[in-house]
Amino acid sequence: MDLVGAWRLVEWRIGAPGSGVSHPFGRDAVGLLCYTPDGYMSMTVSRAGHAPSPAGSPWGASPEPLTEPSAEASASFLSYAGRYEIREGQIAHDVELSLDRSVAGAVQVRELNVNGDRLVLATSERGDWHTMIWRRS
Template identity: 35%
Template sequence: MNDLVGRPAIVSGGLPPGVATEPGSPQFIGSWRLMSFEARLSDGGVLYPFGRDADGVLTYTLDGRLSAAVWKADRPSFASDDQQEGTPEEYAAALRSYVQYMGTFTVDRAKMTIHHHIEQSVFPNWNGGTQPRFYEFSEQGSRLELTTPPTPFGGQTHTGAVVWKRMQVG
């Protein structure tokens, strides 16, 4: 390890395996705060699956890892403080109000896509798969918009449009 806690040292052999090496990928590195999460329907309608006040954090690391979480702002607590003692209704509400996954990422600048390679997700169908996202930076790299290809969600097909703002250190 080098002097940066938790970050592997980069040796003369190059970057660690799995790191996104395409030019431009350093733009992604850091933590991002959710600004908006929209589901855009083919008829022009817009839904807010996690509410207009959804919150979330997305983190990309130098060694090519990512973690993403989005949640409803008003998630209800369980009646019990024991997370294994929730009711079926409490578990269902918790799952419907939160999405999380982690894994690695790669960037294809030519196609303006970033691929999230999912290792674990609260939605197990994504485990071991890849979630592609189209990306666009603005505001001198402090704003990142990720959009999905047409995706099933909530019984409809939509294009997810998620806007992130770079979080400042400190």
């Protein structure tokens, strides 16, 4: 199974018993998932049209200090990186860095299905079924 390379988000959906399906960052969410040959990964997902940093941010023209992400930014942007390991029918992301501090240091285990240029990662969380569908970039 060859996961190495870049994958673009097709859909992120959450199925909740009795509530139907929702799309946390909208049906048009965008994302990039990268796997390296030496066992590292990074994943970033954003609501479409996620606002860029203001010109006064550390990446802009002004030397403003770094600040914590705003609640709005955190609610529309997800990012983490670390090592990965493929297990029988699953993949484990050992999160080293994350926008959400509560995820750093955790191991995210996902059901894994690869079919050609499609990658599906899924997991159950608090009774809801999270599914992320990716297309090889």
